[in-house]
Amino acid sequence: MRSTGLTQLGGRIGESTPRPDGTLKVTGEFAYASDLWHEDMLWGCTLRSPYAHARIRSIDIAPALAMAGVHTVLTHADLPAATRYGLEIQDTPVLADGVVRHHGEPVALVAADHPETARRAAARIVVEYQQLPVVTDESSATAEDAPVLHPDRTDPHAAHVPHPNIVHRQPVIRGDVAAARQRAHVIVSGDYEVGMQDQAFLGPESGLAVPAEDGGVDLYIATQWLHADLRQIAPVLGLPENKVRMTLSGVGGAFGGREDLSMQAHACLLALRTGKPVKMVYNRFESFFGHVHRHPARLHYEHGADRDGRLLFVKARIVLDGGAYASSSPAVVGNAASLGIGPYEVPHVDMEALALYTNNPPCGAMRGFGAVQACFAYEAQMDKLAAELGLGPVEFRRRNAMSQGSVMPTGQLVDSPAPVAELLRRVKALPLPPPRQWETAGGAPDVRALPGGLSNTTHGEGVVRGVGYAVGIKNVGFSEGFDDYSTARVRMEVIGGEPVVTVHTAMAEVGQGGVTVHAQIARTELGVEQVTIHPADTRVGSAGSTSASRQTYVTGGAVKHACEAVREQVLALGRARFGTFHPAWGQAELLLENGKVVTDGGEVLAPIAEVLGGEAVESEREWRHRPTQPFDPHTGQGFGHVQYSFAAHRAVVEVDTELGLVKVIELACAQDVGKALNPLSVTGQIQGGTTQGLGLAVMEEIVVDPATARVRNPSFTDYLIPTILDTPAIPVDVLELADEHAPYGLRGVGEAPTLSSTPAVVAAIRQATGLALNRVPVRPEHLTGT
Structure with missing residues (x-):
């Protein structure tokens, strides 16, 4: 079941190195977790609740067990050990424990000899439900008579929230907002809303659990965080961690949606009960219920500035809908609160961020992690202020841009480059796309370049162009005192007369290109050509999450x-x-270069192969960045983040104002990456994050019925994501200002462009239409008033 690893040649730090899995993926030859196979395996299936909040009166599994080919059916009563799990708070039932709290919650498991048999058997299980009132928003969650969704809370956040249906609350207080308001020349306020976005990874949840002779289990799984999965799964199975062995299988994207467990424990439970390998693969419909989503949010902001266009104060409140279970909501709240003012110098801040327990789908990690929602709101506010003051949107932002040496509202000194003004200058300086690109040489319209595209809805009538700008700030790494570290094992030996290096980590390769970077680092540091990346598994120390x-x-x-x-x-x-x-x-500085040991002056002392002889050398090391600290629960003060990243966007859109159709022509980005270890991969990450932000701006939203909390659109037919026809030109200007605290001076890349692309697109649509547009995604009816 185990791969022999990826062997790579060529490419050192700073060089554009193609990914070894790239060709396999675009040609359809890459082996994903859904391709796993075992000759005598069974298929697992999950029965899910049709209701968002209900009491389970009874479960009759006899009709399912009576079907030929069914090997077992499991309910909550059959769990052998721990019955709950969770990333931060263990509040998520492995299987519903008498009450279901969201639409699609797992109720029972089936293992059968064919996937269709398993699905039909699950449909035969008879569950009697008693529906309960649903909690769907802040007013229903915190009302005096609101049903308390988790009455037995013991988590550390419970003592700091005003209502038990609030998962976590984090204020950030700095200066005196009331006094600053009295001095403000201009004050603007706004209410904003961000819809629930899905990670929409292309490979659905899948894995294979194989029971072992020692009573343990081997799990081959698509995940983001092997050791966090292990920490949660082992107690559920009643096994020590050394008997639950996990190996990463091919992952078809993640974006935060694989940080939480989906079918990991379920597949293992079925395998251990039946004594046979069990494979589980979600279809697309089930995948929408099988993982957490981006928190929908309601945000209120008030900004004040003086006559010279300097920000004086911000007062803001962010309410995130965490859904039925906590997942990583507390950390998302911390990010939203601490980053919610944006990359600006503001002397007086009164911020409150909180997350709710509701009966809506559970929400947790997604690319941008709390900062995306805030960025949409504060960037809309910056455009409002600029208009009130008669300043251009870029000029106003540049006057207030933070820089190295600025102090965050949390009191943290920004002690690495923060080139916010420069990024804005660069993105504005990029040439604009020519107007009326949809006109052919003969003057006839090319409908592919118009709003509506091949639907042929317009030939240019009523189409207007708009340009918008935005910039954002995102933290890098885990925050608030989390012991964020990683482990790597590196081995060098001689094979076929040449030195070969093997790199073994538990890092989940989810498409970000880490396997390429690790090989580049090994070649750079050890002067070899041939590097093998060992399959990621739990036989080496934790690498933390790929997030x-x-x-x-x-x-x-x-x-x-x-x-x-x-x-x-x-x-x-x-x-x-x-x-x-x-x-x-005997000299102090010797280097390994091109397979040889050399002096710092370039003199060759010996080939590495001769130095090693028949020996192999190996080292396993943990590495930690500088420590962080929790934010004060009352003031939000503290050194909470390791590093900050910044990106700025300029969006150019064309809007058919009569039909409410939007075509994004260009989304230019300027971003500081510290050091581009693999420039090709860096550009890809920026373009990918930009496209995901575009999706949130104009099309992506999980629609939840406000009366029943049921998901209305769990399919790619009804949940739209950008295709190649929707994706604009994305020119990228990469700035490299080294962070002295980071290896090679690098700065995390993947999330920052997801923040500012969304508000930039909406700002451009506002400029084209003159409409306020305080909600994303922007729909046609928002533009036409229908």
């Missing part, structure tokens, strides 16, 4: 640290074997 733009920083740092230790072992062997014959071996 928070952290993997190149933290796991890359661990690989670099382990390589440095291996290099010292190689040099020690050389000194022992050759030191008496060549005095240069």
Whole structure:
């Protein structure tokens, strides 16, 4: 079941190196987790609740068990050990424990010898429900008579919230907002709303659990965080962690949606009960219920500025809908609160962010993690202020832009480059696309370039152009005192007369290109050509999650640290074997380059293969960035974040104002990446994040019925994501200002462009239409008033 790893040649730090999995993916040859196979495996299926809030009166599994080919049916009563799990708070039932709290909650599991048999058997399970009142928003969640969704809370946030249906609340207080309001020349306010976005990864949840002879289980799984999965799964199975062995399988995207468990524990439970391998693969419909989503949000902002266009104060309130279970909502609240003012210098701040428990679908990590929702609101406010003051949108932002040495509202000093004004200058300076691109040489319209595209709805009548700008700030890495570290094991040996390096981490490769970067680091530090990336599994120490733009920083740092230790072992062997014959071996600085040991002056001392002889050297190292601290629960003060990243966008759109159709022509981006370890991959990350922000701006939303809390559109037929026809030109201007605290000076890349692309697109639509547009995604009816 295990791959032999990816072997790569060529490409060092700073070079554009193609990904070894790239060709396989675009040609359809890459093996994803859904392609896993075992000759005698069973198929697992999940029965899910049709209601968002209901009491389970009875479950009759006999009709399912009576079907030929069915091996077992499991309910909450059959769980062998722990019955709940969770990333931060263990409040999520493995299977519904008498009450369902959201539409699609798992109620029972079936294992059968064919997937269709498993699905039909699940449909035969008879569940009697008693529907309960649903909690869907802040007013219903915090009302005096609101049903308390988790009455037995014991989590550390419970003591700091005003109502038990509030997961977490974080204020950020700085200065004196009331006094600053009295001095303000201009005050603007606004109410904003962000819809629930899905990660929409293309590979649905899937995995294969294989029972082992020692009573344990081997799980091959598409995930973002192997060791967090392990920490949650082992107690559910009643097994020690060393008997739950996890190997990463091919992952078809993640964007935060694979941080939480989906079918991991379910597949293992069925495998251990039946004694047979069990494969589970969600279809697209089920995938919408199988993972968390981006928190929908309601935001109120009030900004004040003086006559010179300097910000004086911000008062804001952010309400995030966390859905039925906590997932990572507390951390999302911390991000929204601490980053919710934007990349600006504001002396007086009164911010409150909170997340609710409701009967809506659970929400958690998604690319941008709390900062996306805030950025849409504060950037709309910046455009309002600029208009009131008679300033251009870029000029107003540049006057208030933070820089290195600025102090965040949390009191944290920004001690690395923060080139916000420069990014705005650069993105504005990029040439604009020519007007009326939809006109052919003969003057006839090319409908593919018009709003509505091939639907042929307009030939240019009523089409107007708009340009909008936005900039955002995102943290890098885990925050608020989390012990954020990674582990890497590096081995060097001689194979076929050449030195070969193997890099082994538990990093989940979800499409971000980490396997390429790790090989580049090994080649750079150890001077070899051939590097093999060992399959990620739990047989090496944790690499943390592939999220928070952290993997190149933290796991890359661990690989670099382990390589440095291996290099010292190689040099020690050389000194022992050759030191008496060549005095240069005694000098302090020796390097490994092009398969040889060389002095810092370039003199070759010996081939690495000769130094190693028949020996292999290996080192496993943990690497931690500088520590952070929790935010004060009352004031929000504290050194909460490791690093900040910044991106700015300029959007150019064309809008058919009669039909309410939008065509995004261009989304230019300028971003500081510290150091581009792989420029090709960096550009791809920026363009991918930009496109995901475009989706939130004009099309992506999970629609939940406000009366029943049922999901209305769980399919790619009704939940729209940008295709190649929707994706505009995305020119990228990469700035490299090194962060001295980070390996190679790098800065996390993947999330920042997701923030500012959304408000930039909406700002451009506002300019084209003159409409307020305080909600995303923008729909045709918002533009036509129908």
